[in-house]
Amino acid sequence: MNQIPERLMHVRERIRRAAMAASRPPDEIMLLAVSKTKPASDVAAAYGAGQRAFGENYLQDALPKIRALADNDIEWHFIGRLQGNKTADISRHFSWVHGIDSLKHARQLSTHRPADLPPLQVCIQVNLSGEDSKGGVIPTNLNALATEVARLPRLRLRGLMTMPDPNADTARRDAAFAGLRGLLESLRAAGLDVDTLSMGMSGDMEAAIREGATIVRVGTDIFGARD
Numbered sequence: 001m002n003q004i005p006e007r008l009m010h011v012r013e014r015i016r017r018a019a020m021a022a023s024r025p026p027d028e029i030m031l032l033a034v035s036k037t038k039p040a041s042d043v044a045a046a047y048g049a050g051q052r053a054f055g056e057n058y059l060q061d062a063l064p065k066i067r068a069l070a071d072n073d074i075e076w077h078f079i080g081r082l083q084g085n086k087t088a089d090i091s092r093h094f095s096w097v098h099g100i101d102s103l104k105h106a107r108q109l110s111t112h113r114p115a116d117l118p119p120l121q122v123c124i125q126v127n128l129s130g131e132d133s134k135g136g137v138i139p140t141n142l143n144a145l146a147t148e149v150a151r152l153p154r155l156r157l158r159g160l161m162t163m164p165d166p167n168a169d170t171a172r173r174d175a176a177f178a179g180l181r182g183l184l185e186s187l188r189a190a191g192l193d194v195d196t197l198s199m200g201m202s203g204d205m206e207a208a209i210r211e212g213a214t215i216v217r218v219g220t221d222i223f224g225a226r227d
């Protein structure tokens, strides 16, 4: 039996409650349904239940789904690690990219973004746990990168994204979420027009919403466990 519509309703309810608890309007928080490794039929089931924004990590996994569902009004977000040889395809097939962490990849995305599409919306990924493996720019380098990315003609810098260390305790995790919000505020103070905090997943969306998330990226709790 397909439980995706029920799971989706449940996640929406969690978002609504977390927003109310934080005295925030629930419609300020966008649910990104992370469909990585799941079939196009699962995306279609969520779409049928009203979901429009979907997140994918792997280009090769995403392209067949994007093609199969091309007639639908879906907004695709690339949330995986960027590689130079993939930026051209990503800039054509996605509306958003959440994991910008180098000027080189940002420039490539801008160069390849087709002229007939609106600018590609991007978030800079920030590494707030001090691990090298996770990707993301360190906070000290953020302002310089954000200033350059904001100038690229075919990108529209929307804000910041982070993935806390999965082994962090809740205090450190919450500190990472609050830290990202502080960094967004510092970019605003520096004159950049940014509004997006992409943070929070199945296990920690409530904490992220409490700290100001405007996009939560939820996979497992909508589509079930991945292999």
Ligand SMILES: *Cc1c(COP(=O)(O)O)cnc(C)c1O
Pocket (backbone or CB within 6 Å): 034, 036, 057, 079, 080, 163, 201, 202, 203, 217, 218, 219, 220, 221
């Ligand atoms: C897989 C993934 C998610 C979703 O994680 P779940 O725990 O399944 O909700 C969110 N963000 C990124 C960047 C991911 O890679």
